[in-house]
Structure formats: C-alpha cells, structure tokens
Amino acid sequence: MTEAAAAPTPTDAPATPAVVDRPIPPRGWLVIASKELGDHLESARFAILLIVLGLAAGIPLYLAAEQLRTLASQVSGAQAVFLAMFSLGPRDQSIFQFDVTVQGFVGLAAPLLGIAFAFDAVNGERSQGTLPRLVSQPIYRDDVINGKFTAALAVITLVLVSVVLLISGFGMLRLGIVPTFAETLRIILWLVVTIVYVGLWLSFGMLLSVVVHRAATAALLGLGAWMLLAVFGNFLVQLFLAVFLPVNASGTAEQQIAGLQVQDFVMRLLPVTIYTEATTVLLNPTVTSVATLSTINQYVQKQQQLPTFLSLDQSLLLVWPHIVVMVAITAVLFAAAYIRFMRQEVRA
C-alpha cells in the first residue's frame, strides 16, 4: 500500500471541487423542449409536415373555391360562409372516398403527424446511445417525455395555425369573404379540438416509442394503427356492425332506433368518430345534434323544426363530451407511456 493509502487523506485543499450551489434547473423539460424544437424545425419531418398540411389545405380549397364563390354571392351576409371554406368540398364528392374538405383532410392527416413526430422520441435516444447520458443529468425522467411532447405539439400547432391563417387570408383576399366574430371563434375552437386530437396521437406515438425498442417497428405499428383506426376505421366498423349488430329493418320503429343507438355507440369507440363529430358541429352551425334520436317523438320534433343556426355556446355544449373524451384518452395514453418509461432500464 503505497500512494494509494496516502492519496485520499488530504481532504482540505482541493479535495472537493467547488461545485454545486448552482440551483437544479427548475425546468428541465423546457430545455429538452427547446432543443427538440430546434431539431424538428431542421428535420426532414418538418418539410413533410408542411407538405402534408399544405396539401390538406390546398387541394380541398382549390376544389371548393368555385362553389364557394357562387355560394358567397348568393348568400352574402349569411353566417356560415366563411366556415364553408373549411367544411365544403367539391360538388362531385362521390369519386373520393373521403371528405375532400379542409376539415376532412386535416382530420386524416393529424393522426399521421402525431405519430410521425413521436414514434422515435425515446427509442431514438436509446439507439443513438444518448438516453443514458440524458437521464443522468439532473432532470426528472418525465421531463424527457414532457419536453418531447411539448416540442412536437408546438411544431404541429405552429404549422396548423399558419395553414388556417393562410386559408383565411386566401378567403378574405381572393373570395372576398370576411369572417364574423362567431365564425372566428368557431375556427379557433376547431383548431383547439384538432390540436387535442393531434395530442392524442402524439401520446400514442410516445407510448410506442417507449414500448417498442426499434424505431422502425414503432413507425410501422403507428402507421398500421392509423390505417386501421383513422383511415379504414369507419369502414371496418360499419362492416362489423352490418354483420354482427344489424338494424332490424322489419322491426318496429323503436327496435330500429335502439339498433341505431347501439351502432352509434360502437362507432364512437373510434377516436376518429369523436373528432369528426366534434369538428363537424363546430364548423357547421346547422348541425344541431350528434346523437341518434332516442324516441319517435324526437324524430317528429326534428322534422317540424325550422332549419336554424346553432349559437356557438350551444354548439360547444353539444361537443363538450367529445372534447373531454379526447383529453381523457390522451391522458391515459400519456400516463401509460410515462409509467412504462419510469420503470424502464436505460441501458441500450
């Protein structure tokens, strides 16, 4: 035992470096978010986001523009013309499988964007070998997920808002349609709901990135889920309903209504249904109900009803449950990702 025993003894002089009265950075997630934001803005992903949302806005608008112009001149002064830019498609819709409207396109693209910006959030760090380094910094582990979620949502929101502003600008300048105050609020609400919907898929992507260790596998799974739930979901569920829960066409009116309500319920298990219903109500003030009516009387009442515009608060009331459900699903997915990540080994 030579220098080894001697070395540790002088504890006074420089034995401990003058460290750490530095505060723990209070917002580790903010540092991570800002770094991720920078990464996103320079990434190929961002370009794809621009293209996808650009197309989502451009194509329907182009197709609907002519119809809009005639509509605008006919019903000038009517409440919902501005909103029609978002919810109106071309006259001949039957050739397209989907709603060729801004609303429909954005609804279709939102899940894809959510997954694209999150599927490699954690497993990417893992495969790069940066995860152990990252979590050994003085931050909480959930800061990693929170930061990445925030950054991705911020980027998508940014582009989404820009697109909506572009459409609005186009509407005002080229078509001469100016939104009313209520319409503006409706657009904003539609944006908020869409962002919540993107958040839902982001947290799903985040969960995939935590659970699936290979980014490519996570991407494929995410894409598969998108196809299944968002693209063919409606179709598949309708097929399922037609086979297993058909509405008895020869039954009484009550039986038929009951059957429809069951179908309604099953359809609403799809997040895409919830989102579509919510945005349809928000963008279209003439939609006064989202549920299948439950009694014959309601049908009768409805037929006697004059076509009216729903006021904004009434529309909001109608879709409030939808928004709550979406937020709840997001929270559940996020919590799952969070719990899983907290317990995970960091080693590659």
Next chain:
Amino acid sequence: MSGPGRTESRTGRIRTEPPIRTRALTKQYGDLTAVDNLDLEVRAGEIFGLLGANGAGKTTTILMLLGLSERTSGAVRVVGFDPARQPLEVKRRVGYLPDSVGFYDDLTGRQNLRYTARLNGLSGAVAGEKIEMVLDQVRLADRADDKAGTYSRGMLQRLGIADALVKDPNVLILDEPTTSIDPIGVVEILDLLRGLVRDRGVTILLSSHLLSQVQSVCDRVGIFAAGKLVGIGTVAELAARFGEEDAHVEVGFEGTSDSAVAARLEEVLGAIPDVTEVRRGSHALEPWTLVVRPADAAIRVREAVLSVSARDGLHLTSIRSVTASLDEIYSKAIRAAGLSSGAHRPPSKPAAGGKAVA
C-alpha cells in the same frame, strides 16, 4: 462539501463521508442476482477500478449508484445522498460516462456539450467558458465544431468524458472508458483521469474488463465476478492475497554471455535461501529471473542478491521485483471465490478485505 456529507468520527475529528458507499447492495432480475450483497467504499480523491468480465454486474452497480436503476435491497450513499430518494442531488454532482456513449449526430461536439450544460442549469458565457475548458482538457478543441456524427469512437469517448465534466462533478463514474480505443488513446485517457484527480480533486470510479489497461491508473481496485466483489484493495495488496505462491525477482548481471560466469552465477544465486529456481534469460542481455517461494521472501532474496554480488564481485546491473499482473490476480481471485462459493461466505470475501484496508 455539502452538509449531509459530514460525519463525526470516533476521534472527534470531522471526517468527510466517502463519496461512494454501498452496504449489502443487491439487485435481482427475477431469479438472476446481478449484484449480490455488495459492500463498496470509494474514498475521496482516489481512482477506484471496478474490474470484472462482461456481465459481472458492473454496469448494474453503476446504474444503481446513479439512481437510474432501482435496487432490490441494501443501502447506497453517493456524495452524501441516497440516489433512490434524491436522484437529482446525486446527478448534479456526479458525472457519468455510459458504456458505449452516444451523441446527437446532427449536432456538433460543442452543441452536444452545450445541451448538457443547459440541462445542468448552465447557460450563456459561463457555459461557453466551461465547455471551452473541458474541450481543451480532452484535446478536442480543434474538432469541436464538427458534427459528432463524424467523430471516431475514441473521440466520442473523449467527448463523453468532457460531457461528464461540464457539470463540474465531485465524482466521475466512467463505465468502460477505455473500451474500443486504440492503445495510444488509452494512455491519453488514463493520463487525463490522473490529471483530473490531481488538479481538481475529483473522485473517480471506473469499470473495465481490460484489467491490465487500468492497472496503472487505479489507486485501488475491486474485482467483481457474478455480482460479488471477490477482492478489493491496491494492486499490491491483491497481489499479496491472490498472487502466485511464487514471487519473481529479475536480476541483470554483466558477462552472462560467458558460460563460465553464467555457471558460477547460477550456483551462487541458487544457493540463496528461498530461491527455488534460477531461470536464465533467453539471450545475453535479458535479465535472469529468480523464482522465490514463499512469495513474501522476495525482499530477503533481493537483499541477499545484493550482498552476494558484493561479496563475490559479481557485476550486478539491475534488480527488481516483478509484481503479479492484474490479469493473474483476477483469474486467481475468481478461482478462489468459485472454489469456496456455496453456503459459506468465501474466506476472501471483500467486506473483510475492505475494512482491513480502511
């Protein structure tokens, strides 16, 4: 030093708690015990080598020290804190170089370090200075503005050390710092570590499976096998405990090419007590080796060589004891532990050794 780190010792003197201490630390993955009742103490200002084969439990231990992995049982104190309870306090004081460290390929070395600095609450000019300093220390300053994706493995390893140093740590924990680096790079890194201890009083815990590489730099080593410490102490102490029964003394003489001189030498040296064998060098200039048994007689043998050469007019040119290499000690220690493993604790159990040294 932080408040909780101080303890009153029996002599009444204020003594600082060792930077790293574990008591009966255990980690189980299902049936597999990755770390088994580990008692480890790393003292302030030393370089401690945790040596063992891949899968011996080194990385698991390190992750538990950092609070990145939950322990099954036992106690850990790192820089005065329990990493499971106050991971942030530990992480802001402990720099960590993970095994096969990675960086963001699209960012430059400097940008990577800046990110780490910001995560540690450093920003602006302060961070810039700090980064400049650590880049200099690991000699990466000239490549700092290249993308990390273009770095060689050795450069990444050095950048990893810089990254661990950005936060101005009291303790550095390095997992396999010399793996996949060329021999010259290894020497550079070991020099760097020595310098850090000397200039900044950092305490270093490093793990390695390349024993001979880190032998020179470690003040003390712990030999790790199957989740247990089978030996702990300085290399010399371990050599005494786990070395061969034989010690070797190398002696050089003039004129050994002359067969008459050689024969006489052989006779004289062979007559020294406790020398069991005299091995000639394979050529004239190579020193001879005296095999000494028991090993602790080596000092007496060296003195005897000096006195007989003086007495008989032999022209002694060199003499030195050859310590057992760490590789040798390692395999011996493992064998010793393996032989006595069972219901009883092996006699060479580290805990006893650790205390004896302390």
